[in-house]
Amino acid sequence: EVQLVQSGAEVKKPGESLKISCKGSGYSFTSYWIGWVRQMPGKGLEWMGIIYPGDSDTRYSPSFQGQVTISADKSISTAYLQWSSLKASDTAMYYCVRGDSSGFTNWFDPWGQGTLVTVSS
Amino acid sequence: SSELTQDPAVSVALGQTVRITCQGDSLRSYYASWYQQKPGQAPVLVIYGKNNRPSGIPDRFSGSSSGNTASLTITGAQAEDEADYYCNSRDSSGNLWVFGGGTKLTVL
Numbered sequence: 001e002v003q004l005v006q007s008g009a010e011v012k013k014p015g016e017s018l019k020i021s022c023k024g025s026g027y028s029f030t031s032y033w034i035g036w037v038r039q040m041p042g043k044g045l046e047w048m049g050i051i052y053p054g055d056s057d058t059r060y061s062p063s064f065q066g067q068v069t070i071s072a073d074k075s076i077s078t079a080y081l082q083w084s085s086l087k088a089s090d091t092a093m094y095y096c097v098r099g100d101s102s103g104f105t106n107w108f109d110p111w112g113q114g115t116l117v118t119v120s121s
Numbered sequence: 122s123s124e125l126t127q128d129p130a131v132s133v134a135l136g137q138t139v140r141i142t143c144q145g146d147s148l149r150s151y152y153a154s155w156y157q158q159k160p161g162q163a164p165v166l167v168i169y170g171k172n173n174r175p176s177g178i179p180d181r182f183s184g185s186s187s188g189n190t191a192s193l194t195i196t197g198a199q200a201e202d203e204a205d206y207y208c209n210s211r212d213s214s215g216n217l218w219v220f221g222g223g224t225k226l227t228v229l
Contacts, residue, residue, distance in 0.1 A: 035218065044223040045156070045164065045207050059217055095163055099218075106210060106218065107154045107169035114163055 002026040004034075004096050004112035011118045012086050019082035020115045022096030029077035030054035033099035035108060036070060036081045040092045050099060051079060086119045093117075124212050125153075125221035132227040133198045141193045141224045143208030151211040153191035155184060158205045158223075167206075168193055195226075203228045 007021040022034060035050040049060040053072040060070070072079040079096060094115045097108040125145040133139035143153050154169040166175050168184035181196045191210070195202055208221040 037220075044205075045158075045209075045220040047209070047218045047220050050218065061217060061219075101211075104151050105154075105170040106151065107166055108156070108209065109166035109169075109175060111163040111165070 002098065002110055004098060004110055006094075006096055006112040006115045009116040009118070011120070013121055014086060014088055014119055016086050016119075017082070017084050018086055018117065019080050020094060020117070022079045022081075022112050024077045024079070024098065027098070030074050033101065034072060034079040035097045035099045036068075036079075037095045037097060037111075038064075038092045039095065039114075045095075048081070048094075053077075053079065086117075088119050088121075090117060091119050124219045125208055125210060127206075127208060127221040127224045129222065130225045130227070132229055133195070134229050135200060136197055138194065138196045139198055139226065141195075141206050141226065143191045143193075143210075143221045144189055145210065145213075145219075145221075146189055147211050147213050147215070147219075148186060148189050148191050150215070152186060153184070153208045153210045155182075155191075155193045156207045156209065157202075158207065159203075164207065198226075198228050200228050202226065 005023050030053045033050050036048040038046045048064045049070045051058045051070045053074045069082045096112040099108045156164040157167050158164040172184045183194045185192045205223050207223045212219045
């Protein structure tokens with residue numbers, strides 16, 4: 001079974017750093033993209049960025065460029081999303097998702113269970 | 122603002138057919154994929170490519186595309202189809218991805 005398992009919920013203070021993880025299993029981790037998606041409370045899905053663990057090709061949405069860092073350790077089939085200095089506005093659910101893109105077709109499946117990040121003083 | 126535009130809300134009578142649309146310039150070059158999200162749950166892929174359903178997705182879900190518009194059609198909507206639906210595709214540069222703003226589907 002293809003699966004993405006994310007790290008647990010986090011409660012942090014503004015200014016703190018954070019790194020959350022997403023472990024893939026049941027497939028070749030280096031052959032698919034891993035994307036990160038933000039969902040703020042009561043809002044829609046926002047595509048943050050993506051990494052291809054096979055060659056570390058990493059791309060960011062302009063809205064998130066410079067705000068977060070996406071990385072991956074293919075030796076343990078795990079992708080990461082990190083912040084160096086959290087803000088209250090980073091409070092959201094964060095999903096990782098496996099992606100494939102060939103020709104004109106793109107899809108994201110499966111999705112991790114989500115990691116809830118709460119930033120509050 | 123998103124490069125993919127969806128109607129915020131759509132309603133359908135139980136058993137009837139509903140079409141949810143997604144507009145954007147990149148859809149002239151790339152297919153959309155569609156995701157269903159129920160409250161408190163992670164999104165689920167329901168349609169991708171020209172008109173492909175992942176395993177386990179009922180065949181009442183179908184996809185189509187014309188010009189700059191992609192559509193998700195539910196033929197014979199069921200109560201359990203009430204959810205938020207999001208489209209996704211490449212952005213206008215072709216190097217990134219973007220979601221539509223989402224459509225809340227109500228089954229009456």
